[in-house]
Amino acid sequence: MIRLALVEDDELYRSQLREYIDKYSAVSGEKFTVTEFSDGDEIALGYKAVYDIILMDIEMKFMDGMMAAEEIRKVDTEVIIIFITNSPQYAIKGYAVDALDYVLKPVSYYAFSQRLGRAVERVARRARHFLQINAHGTAHKLDTSAIYWIENCGHDLVFHTAEGEVTAPGSMTETEEKLAQDSYFRVNKGCLVNLEHVDRMDGEDAIVHGDRVPLARARRKAFLDALNDYINGQGDDMPLKIPYYEMDIPRLVTALADWLACLLYLRFLPPRYGGVKRAALYGGALAALALYLVATDGFNGWRFNVLYAVSVALMLLFMAAATRADRWQVGYFCTRAFILAGFAGALTWQMYVYFARYIAALQSLPALVLFIAAGFGIIFGLMWLLEDGGSTGSIQFDIRPRTTCIAAVMAAAIYILSSISYTQLNTPFSARGTMEIYTMRTVVYFGGVALLFAYQSQLRDLLTQREADALRNMLHIQYENYKIRQESIDLINQKYHDLKHQIAVLRAESGEKRNAVLDNMEQEIKAYEAQNDTGNKVLDTVLTGKSLTCRTKNIQLTCVADGTALDFMDVMDISNLFGNALDNAIESTDKITDPERRLIHLSVARQKGFAAIRIENCFDGELKFEKGLPVTTKKDVLYHGFGVKSIQNAAAKYGGTATITTREGWFELRVLIPLGQPQQE
Incomplete structure (x- = not known):
């Protein structure tokens, strides 16, 4: 039970403060015995040191609160005084009589409860506390203010006290909880110090009554804050036992974040x-x-x-x-x-x-x-x-x-x-x-x-x-290759027409063996002539060049293509799309040892307003895909793997799409482009 004196000459304020005290009591659970005075002289004259807290108005009729406080201090140096005033200038003088705090009128409950709470904490700390321990069969009653610091040694606790060291079994956590109302702080996992006996800091250690106690790095700041509150504020601003949520990040939280x-x-x-x-x-x-x-x-x-x-x-x-x-x-x-x-x-x-x-x-x-x-x-x-x-x-x-x-x-x-x-x-x-x-x-x-x-x-x-740079270079290379192939094919075509006339002249000569050789030459020329007539000169040029490559590598390339379906596409886009697709197909097929599976098939057709392109080839092994694209198998990843991306870009340029699938040893590239669509930026 806390004994409180309320000194206020205004009956309305006195009644309000009494209501605030009752409200604080209901909220906090603290019990108060309240004695009311209507003037300073009523409490100061014949004062007896029986109160824990005095709420004192400063401006009163017969004896103001400041004078009354001076008289009270002559008798009682321990009672806690809180001034109530209209002006903070008066309250500042209150520190001369060791007043704890002041409350400005008009008084709000929030400000009043905060000041009263501080006073209650100080009252609680002034109470003498004892800690009961059992030192291996011997009971000890230790005055908590006389304990300097406590050390954890295995399953025992060592109490460094004014009477010497006392060793007793116990838990540091439980002991800390018992000393929660006293001026103790956990400086590391194994040490609890009494802030009253901290002498100074030396590097990363605290000197406690001459003993060196190491500080945990994570708790150093919190310790100094608590010590600062204890020394400068006498521990009234906050409980000296720092709650767990005021400490540094718990290690379990750090582990979970990692x-x-x-x-x-x-x-x-x-x-x-x-x-x-x-x-x-x-x-x-x-x-x-x-x-x-x-x-x-x-x-x-x-x-x-x-x-x-x-x-x-x-x-x-x-x-x-x-x-x-x-x-x-x-x-x-x-x-x-x-x-x-x-x-x-x-x-x-x-x-x-x-x-x-x-x-x-x-x-x-x-x-x-x-x-x-x-x-x-x-x-x-x-x-x-x-x-x-x-x-x-x-x-x-x-x-x-x-x-x-x-x-x-x-x-x-x-x-x-x-x-x-x-x-x-x-x-x-x-x-x-x-x-x-x-x-x-x-x-x-x-x-x-x-x-x-x-x-x-x-x-x-x-x-x-x-x-992007690599794609542009690839486009340029494909286009340059197309122009070179076109020039070569034009020259071949000239030679083709010349050969036809020469064969006709030779046939006029006699001889069966010569005729057989000429028949074979003519069949090869006709096959060449029919193979490259798709209706699109650009596609014909690309196919001719890739056909020659396939022949040298013993790869069978078959083509069924309506080249006119590609007339709306740019020359560079056609050479890029088919050049990259066939290069990839040739590279994959060339790794197959079985001659019957060294196959590539290409088709281009009009289907329901779309140009449908399909290129198939056999392959060995297992392909890995990422985001719908095959992962390149070349060691230099940075400069490879752009062929398929280039094909996709060419299709997307005309509002189309390119997809890749694999099934039963076949690799399929399917491109679908709307016919006659304008190029997209």
């Missing part, structure tokens, strides 16, 4: 396993990260950085075990995952700490779990969408050692910048409070995510530009 970031980027890489094996690997990786990070909690300085580097190595090993991608691709995406995990953990925890301070419902473990799940879901979901819904396109095939090294250097710089605010106190970049640390770390990691994303976007743009 694991989810790895999963996100593993979706862009070819998996090594499937089904149960993949699920077991993923679950084992999460367990390993969680166990390692929890086990290494509490270290600081260079040890923390070394141990954290090992956790990044665990992420790298996990991704390498889960994918068939090469080491440079794995390294690059692990770098992306590391920075994204840092950002997700920092932002989600900062938001949780901010809201948990004001919303009591969020301070429970289920609420924490739901908040973290929602935060991670939003962050990783948005990143998934930014990464094209889980497909990075062809950029993953262009990741070279230089790309990975640049990304790793950027990631290291980002990590250093994110850590500098709380690894060193005396730098221009050092933060001074918990939220400042969170904000700086979150902003730096966000900049890191944006920087690496922009770097990858730049790589994509460069690759796209190289692809």
Whole structure:
């Protein structure tokens, strides 16, 4: 029960303050015994030190509150005084009589409850507390104010007290909970110090009553904030036991963020396993990260950085075990995952700490779990969408050692910048409070995510530009080849007509053997003449050149083509489309050893207002497809694989489409283009 004196000469204000006290009592559960006075002289004259808190109006008729407080302090130096006034100028003078705080009129319940709450906390701290322990059969009753610090040694706790060291079995967590109302702070996993006995800081250690106690890197700032509150505010602003949601990011949350970031980027890489094996690997990786990070909690300085580097190595090993991608691709995406995990953990925890301070419902473990799940879901979901819904396109095939090294250097710089605010106190970049640390770390990691994303976007743009340049070069080469073939065919045609006349002259001569040879020559010329008459000179030229190539390679090329269906197409587009398609078919068929399967068939026909093109060839082995396109089998991926893309572009130029299928050893390229459609930009 808290004894409270209410000194106010205005009956309306006195009644209002009494209602506020009752309301605060109902909300907080604190019980008050209230004594009312209508003037300062009523309480000051003959004052007895029986009150815990005095609410004192300053401007009163006979004795103002300031004078009454001076008289009270002569008798009672412990009672807590809160002034109530119309002007803060009067309240400032109240600090001369060690007033705790003041409330300005008109009084709002929010301001009043905040000041009264501070007073109640101070009253609670002034109460003498004892801690009961059993030191291996001997009972001890320790005055909590006389305990300097507590150390965890195996299954025992060592209490460093004014009477000496006392060792007793116990749990540090349970002891911390018992001392929640006292001025204690958990500086690392195994040490709990009494802020009343902290002498100074020495490097990364706290000197507690002459003893050196190491500080955990993650708790250094929170410790200094609590010590600052204790020394400068006498511990009235907030409970000295920092709630778990005021501490640094829990290691389990960090492990979950690392694991989810790895999963996100593993979706862009070819998996090594499937089904149960993949699920077991993923679950084992999460367990390993969680166990390692929890086990290494509490270290600081260079040890923390070394141990954290090992956790990044665990992420790298996990991704390498889960994918068939090469080491440079794995390294690059692990770098992306590391920075994204840092950002997700920092932002989600900062938001949780901010809201948990004001919303009591969020301070429970289920609420924490739901908040973290929602935060991670939003962050990783948005990143998934930014990464094209889980497909990075062809950029993953262009990741070279230089790309990975640049990304790793950027990631290291980002990590250093994110850590500098709380690894060193005396730098221009050092933060001074918990939220400042969170904000700086979150902003730096966000900049890191944006920087690496922009770097990858730049790589994509460069690759796209190289692809466009390669396609243009291919078009130019195909067109130049067409012109060369056209000149050659014109010359051949001239020779063909000359040969026909020469054969006719030779036939006039006698001799059976000579006639047989001439018959064979004439049949070959007729076959050549019929083979290249499709009705489209450009297609005829391309087919003639590719036919000669097929003959030298013993490949049978058959063609049924209505070349007039292609009259609306540009010369370069026809030469490009058929040149690339037949080049790919010849290259694939040339790998077949069975002479009966060295076949290529081409057809061009009008079908319902469309030009339907189909090119088929036999092939051996197994083709892999990505985004509907066959993956090139050449080692130099960067400069190959554009033939099919060029065909697709040529079809799309006229509003058409190109598709590829494989069945029973046959490779089929099907192109469908609307007849007479204008070219599209």
